[in-house]
Amino acid sequence: MAQIVAMPFRHQKSLICDEARKMLTDAGFTLVCNESGAKLSEAELLDMIKDAFAVIAGTERYEAPLLSKCGELRALMRFGVGTDNLDLKKLRSMGVQVGLIANHNAVAEFALGQLLALLKNGPRFDAAARKGLWSRYPMFELSGRTVAIIGFGRIGRRLAELLKGFGVTLLAYDPYMDEEAAKERGVAPCGFEEALSRADVISLHLPSTPETFHLMNSDTIALMKDGAYLVNTARGSLVDEKALYAALKSGKLAGAAIDVFETEPLTADNILLGLENTVLSPHAAALSYETNYNGGLICAESIIRVRDGGRPLYPLW
Numbered sequence: 164m165a166q167i168v169a170m171p172f173r174h175q176k177s178l179i180c181d182e183a184r185k186m187l188t189d190a191g192f193t194l195v196c197n198e199s200g201a202k203l204s205e206a207e208l209l210d211m212i213k214d215a216f217a218v219i220a221g222t223e224r225y226e227a228p229l230l231s232k233c234g235e236l237r238a239l240m241r242f243g244v245g246t247d248n249l250d251l252k253k254l255r256s257m258g259v260q261v262g263l264i265a266n267h268n269a270v271a272e273f274a275l276g277q278l279l280a281l282l283k284n285g286p287r288f289d290a291a292a293r294k295g296l297w298s299r300y301p302m303f304e305l306s307g308r309t310v311a312i313i314g315f316g317r318i319g320r321r322l323a324e325l326l327k328g329f330g331v332t333l334l335a336y337d338p339y340m341d342e343e344a345a346k347e348r349g350v351a352p353c354g355f356e357e358a359l360s361r362a363d364v365i366s367l368h369l370p371s372t373p374e375t376f377h378l379m380n381s382d383t384i385a386l387m388k389d390g391a392y393l394v395n396t397a398r399g400s401l402v403d404e405k406a407l408y409a410a411l412k413s414g415k416l417a418g419a420a421i422d423v424f425e426t427e428p429l430t431a432d433n434i435l436l437g438l439e440n441t442v443l444s445p446h447a448a449a450l451s452y453e454t455n456y457n458g459g460l461i462c463a464e465s466i467i468r469v470r471d472g473g474r475p476l477y478p479l480w
């Protein structure tokens with residue numbers, strides 16, 4: 164019987180390119196896909212993956228009780244890079260190879276783009292112009308400012324490269340700082356509190372873990388410069404939204420560009436929706452055409468590699 168590759172995530176139809184599907188079927192796999200476009204219930208998810216050799220996963224949760232029932236599973240490809248929805252310990256103990264895709268350029272470009280939109284009033288100008296208003300709000304320049312990157316991994320490092328031409332002072336905080344990578348990109352490593360107190364812009368690029376929950380809260384936001392900006396394209400759990408709201412409302416912070424929220428999808432009662440000094444987006448930072456296209460190919464090639472005794476292209480271990 165042909166081995167199964169399951170694609171249970173709800174956006175698989177639009178995100179996994181035809182070439183990747185063909186690679187897998189040509190290699191002899193049977194594809195089982197979520198065609199509903201809706202998030203699967205836990206029972207539906209189990210039904211789809213219980214006999215699968217490989218899963219291409221979105222942000223749905225893969226906890227130990229579910230994984231225990233998947234005896235055939237050998238590869239799990241995360242169509243993204245966040246792994247907070249995966250029980251990695253369990254996957255490792257089962258001998259499952261876990262791989263990621265490469266989306267660091269897309270997210271870094273998005274973070275920079277949304278920061279510029281915030282400084283340049285992009286959404287406000289657009290909304291006013293569409294109402295027939297000639298509203299010319301004041302704007303700010305990035306040049307000459309200090310930007311602190313919190314989490315100097317793939318995305319943080321790429322953002323530093325993109326920022327090079329803007330004439331900014333670059334700081335970065337990472338408890339596992341790669342000093343060489345920082346030096347190459349003209350970035351000064353510093354402590355977390357120093358980054359908060361010196362930066363005009365704080366951009367978050369670290370994982371969601373129990374230790375990083377509400378990293379940005381009323382105490383840490385209080386340490387930021389008055390009139391600073393916050394960019395979060397990492398994970399919603401990193402920011403206490405109530406504290407962020409208070410700081411944006413009072414003017415302590417000048418603005419925030421937020422792609423990820425404590426509750427997703429964003430609900431109509433989210434307090435941040437009522438503010439003008441925010442640029443909000445629906446957890447979309449990585450969704451460039453290029454990342455999706457290449458991501459599908461990376462998943463397909465990685466699964467074939469695992470089947471043939473190799474490792475995923477971007478392995479987690």
Ligand code: NAD
Nearest residue numbers: 244245314315316317318337339368369370396397448449
């Ligand atoms: P990465 O693993 O390459 O880098 C993360 C870095 O954070 C590492 O260098 C790590 O040492 C550092 N780190 C860990 N704990 C830290 C802490 N307490 N303080 C500061 N730094 C810490 O990951 P990446 O690919 O650069 O992704 C970064 C974040 O972006 C992740 O949270 C990921 O989930 C998120 N992400 C979001 C989207 C989106 O669509 N919005 C897409 C991709 C990734």
